[in-house]
Amino acid sequence: MSTLHDPDALSDTELMRLAQQGRKSAFEHLIRRHQRPLVNFFRSMGVYNDAEDMAQDTFVRLFKYRKRYKPTAKFTTFLYLMARQVRIDALRSRKRRAAFEKELADAQRMEDEAVHAGCDKRPDVERALRALSTAMREVVVLNVYQGLKYEEIALVLNIPLGTVKSRMFQALKRLRAALE
């Protein structure tokens, strides 16, 4: 069956390659394919109000660095490398940090209020994830939610493969305790 006018038939690599050639519609399609998982990534990492803004920043950065993408790397590895850098840059930004801290404080206050009221609606997993260190949470989120393999996570986080494994092991132990 022909797949004319059907970018869904194209792989991420093909779309990225077309975007490198300046094909706008290919880049738009790539964004639509990955926007929801990317926003989900930022939210899983504790970014709530700015998740969509950070996703936007990630795609703009992806465009800027599009020429550097080599098809030898999986596209999502490249994308989440950008996403992580965007998040780190955002946290380094004073303005963002202030907003982030306020967001954390607000979230904590809401949580306390909910617990006091005996009607905690926050999903258990979200709280369990939040209790992990950032380093552990990144590994879990990239693997469980974003579907990256250990080797790809090691590339994104720029850490040895063994570190990915040990962080995942420790994270799963803590999550198991929190979720039981």
Next chain:
Amino acid sequence: MKTTAHRTDAPECAWRAKAADAACDALDETEKAAFDTHARQCSDCRETAESFRNVIQKLRDGMPAASCRDLPPDIMRRIPDSGWTPETSDAGRRRLGFPAFALRAAALVLAALAGAVLLTLRFGTKPDAVGPVAAAPSRANVIRDALQWLASVQEDSGAWAPQSWGGRQVYETALTGMALLTFLRHEDGQHPSAANAVPGGAAYLLTRQRADGGYGPAASGHMYNHGIATVALLEAYRQGLAPADAEASLKTALAFIREQQSHTGGWGYDTHPMSRPNTSISVWQMEALALGLALGWTEAGEPLERGLAWLATMANEQGQFGYRQADDTADHAALTAMGAYCLFKAAGKTPDDPAGRALVRRALHRVATESEEGNLDYYRSYFIASALKTSAEPEHRQSLTRLRSRLTREQSQDPLLAGSWNPADQWSAVGGRLYATTLAAMMLENRPGMDP
């Protein structure tokens, strides 16, 4: 139910650290088998892995899917228009401009006179065709669009990178050779889009030659890389479009083919004479030898004779060729086409040999009757088209016309990929879009691809 998955009092098993990897499906096959074997004996590891799987499942079930507004409009506002190339006019202008319109109209009249209406009724029209004019883009335009797409995706190095287009990088040499051949077989490499593509592609292939004479990486399937690259470079050399140092490289490449020939006369996957020969790989080596012989390099003659003699043993009484032996269960249409193609063109003298002529006639008959069966398979169809091009029989020409009509209809008109063909057959995971496009474009050429 027992819940001892995370007891802390017992000494920890050395395998336990693998439990997370097992739960995350992060073990390779060997590691997984070893862990599973251990876990059958070790309840601690088994229960730990199981508890981790439960945690992962809870994580997946418990995290609500993020809602998200449509981001492209905001993102595109942040990217200057100069970052993009115009898209809407690319395919449209080529297909709908006045010259194309006139050509198509003329083609339509001719096609109607030739009975193309019946073919249209049989196969339907293009999905996006509007009115009768759009139903028959000229073959020249279709080929031109294919060449323009190929030229647009050539790497700065001169290579074509299959991994960028859904193929396997290990076949970069072969696919670069196929792209090069596509340009060389259209107007003898003189089409404007070939001006940069051919010198760059030929120069790149020469850089891929190893010390032993083979082109491409020394990996399994290497003889595909080598055979196709050698054919492409010989074509370029014959047309005076290869770099100055190509002759020495090509003679070494042909010597490599001689060295890799099995004692039975065919060629197999690997760079070893003991590799079991098959028809598909052997055809490329024989085409290279035939081209070398046509250039006056007589040392190619003897291995070519041996190869053709081996190929003849692959045919059965009905004119069907096998893959590794006559009457095996392979795709007979493709292999028969390969056999006919090679015998008819590479042998050159076959028409003077009554037995060979009869074999070719039977093979072509099989090709003509089997060519429309099943889904479009580019590799299979490429050889079918090549074989049919060698014949002037009306039945064979009609089969070729129908095959080309189908190809013309299936060329992508998607603005993103105009000129290419979608990789959708059984070999597309190996060759990707480059494979589909180069073979489809070459099928549309009149040249059989192996002129003696």
